[in-house]
Amino acid sequence: MTPPDALIPKPSPGPEQQALHDALAGLAASVSQLAVARGVPYAEVEEILRLAFVRAAARAHPGLPEHRKVSRISTTTGINRREVTRLTQQQARAAPRSRSLASAVFAHWRSQPPYVDRHGQACVLPRQGPAPSFETLAQEVTRDVHPRSLLDELRRLGLAEWDEASDTVALVREAFVPHGDRARQLGFLGDNVGDHLRAAVENVLGDDHAHFEQAVFASGLSAASLQSVRPAIRAQWQALLRALVPALEACVESDAKLQPAPQGRLRVGLYSYQESAAAAPLPDPAAVGPWVKTRT
Numbered sequence: 001m002t003p004p005d006a007l008i009p010k011p012s013p014g015p016e017q018q019a020l021h022d023a024l025a026g027l028a029a030s031v032s033q034l035a036v037a038r039g040v041p042y043a044e045v046e047e048i049l050r051l052a053f054v055r056a057a058a059r060a061h062p063g064l065p066e067h068r069k070v071s072r073i074s075t076t077t078g079i080n081r082r083e084v085t086r087l088t089q090q091q092a093r094a095a096p097r098s099r100s101l102a103s104a105v106f107a108h109w110r111s112q113p114p115y116v117d118r119h120g121q122a123c124v125l126p127r128q129g130p131a132p133s134f135e136t137l138a139q140e141v142t143r144d145v146h147p148r149s150l151l152d153e154l155r156r157l158g159l160a161e162w163d164e165a166s167d168t169v170a171l172v173r174e175a176f177v178p179h180g181d182r183a184r185q186l187g188f189l190g191d192n193v194g195d196h197l198r199a200a201v202e203n204v205l206g207d208d209h210a211h212f213e214q215a216v217f218a219s220g221l222s223a224a225s226l227q228s229v230r231p232a233i234r235a236q237w238q239a240l241l242r243a244l245v246p247a248l249e250a251c252v253e254s255d256a257k258l259q260p261a262p263q264g265r266l267r268v269g270l271y272s273y274q275e276s277a278a279a280a281p282l283p284d285p286a287a288v289g290p291w292v293k294t295r296t
Helices: 015-037 042-060 066-077 081-088 101-111 134-141 147-156 182-205 223-228 230-255
Strands: 160-163 168-171 215-219 291-295
Touching (some): 015 042, 042 066, 066 081, 101 147, 101 168, 101 230, 134 147, 147 160
Antiparallel strands (some): 215 291
């Protein structure tokens, strides 16, 4: 027998609700792709999502008396009270990790004169000696860790090489992407994409657009055109790096003297995504046409 509820047609979502569903579907598609590629079953992802719902609902109702919290969270999320009780007893996830010293040395090397040449490329440095050397570079970032230890960490991550014959060191990558360190790469994914998504969500939910979050979008591009813009993107990132790193290092050094110690954090990124026609066919050009759009 058909349940009575099945006979009642569900109302079509309005334009805003449909846009929300489409946005969530896009996010879910990428999460699903990562989980499938890494062998994480649906049940584990569902548990993570269920826990995230419970914590979001708890934050949405601050100051709620303890005896009413489970019922309110259950009503807000649609998760039954027994599950809510179980999930609220789990420990909260640790806060995002602070920047590592290895990444700080890497950023300093990629952005600060005299460790970059006039073209903005990282110089090959003597391992020891007066500036510019790797020793002085490391000491400008921290004196709590020996420069050799920092060099060994950069080498372990596949980011730098040491030529023992000339006793010089060189960066071998343009971005801090640790080679072969899957755990750290996944950590970056969670931190970088997580902060970007948090900024976008807070801008949508709030009225003040507190976070800077913009993008440029273009369609109708050939493979050659897609490749041609990559140098410009890299150049913009290097310019941003050279401008921001010195300012942020100065702020960190100055704020370290404040009491109590400030807890604010900032993440600034630049990303690009390209898709060929073979990977995902474009809509009919007659209906859409090539165009460029700036998202503000």
